[in-house]
Amino acid sequence: MEFWDVYTVDREKTGRTWQRGSRLPENEYHLVIHVCIFNQKGEMLIQQRQPFKDGWANMWDITVGGSATVGDTSQQAAMRELEEEIGLKLDLSQTRPHLTVNFDEGFDDIYLVETEVDLNELTLQESEVQAVKWADEATILQMIRQHEFIPYHEPMIPLLFAMRGQWGGINHKAAVKVDS
Numbered sequence: 001m002e003f004w005d006v007y008t009v010d011r012e013k014t015g016r017t018w019q020r021g022s023r024l025p026e027n028e029y030h031l032v033i034h035v036c037i038f039n040q041k042g043e044m045l046i047q048q049r050q051p052f053k054d055g056w057a058n059m060w061d062i063t064v065g066g067s068a069t070v071g072d073t074s075q076q077a078a079m080r081e082l083e084e085e086i087g088l089k090l091d092l093s094q095t096r097p098h099l100t101v102n103f104d105e106g107f108d109d110i111y112l113v114e115t116e117v118d119l120n121e122l123t124l125q126e127s128e129v130q131a132v133k134w135a136d137e138a139t140i141l142q143m144i145r146q147h148e149f150i151p152y153h154e155p156m157i158p159l160l161f162a163m164r165g166q167w168g169g170i171n172h173k174a175a176v177k178v179d180s
Helices: 074-086 137-145 156-163
Strands: 004-008 011-017 030-038 044-049 060-062 064-067 099-103 106-114 129-135
Touching: 004 030, 004 137, 030 074, 044 074, 044 137, 060 064, 060 099, 060 106, 064 074, 074 106, 106 156, 129 137, 137 156
Parallel strands: 030 106
Antiparallel strands: 004 011, 030 044, 030 064, 044 060, 044 129, 099 106
16 A cells, blocks of 8 residues: 655645556645656666556556655656566655646656666566657657556656756757857
């Protein structure tokens, strides 16, 4: 049985918890995280969900994701999900999420990490993940269109690829000085 911290619209903990599986009351929220691992070739590590999973069975997804449990910070939840789902240990304790996407029942912190990972050294969580592989942006978009990948809003995928390795919404490398 999994319990979540309940947050306000301002992302402050209320001190209350909620049991997973039932809908949160209106104006109450919980925290979800996703971690996207990219390699030096610019490919994202993706995972295929088990056929017996509730929701999105057999579908491919970004590297890892899940809900923060009671007491978790966003970073702790991200590190826990990486280790649980694919056996990867990374220290994200001093890392901020690159993006936060709001959804009806909460906040989804998205971490974009560039690191080399040997797929043969990963330990897949049998109850969650059946396979992993590297995929480029075009492949993931094609998989979404073919209903093989969780149906993220298509513009989200290019955004994840574009934002890796940088912070903020302004491309400072392309910025030009404007005289006052």
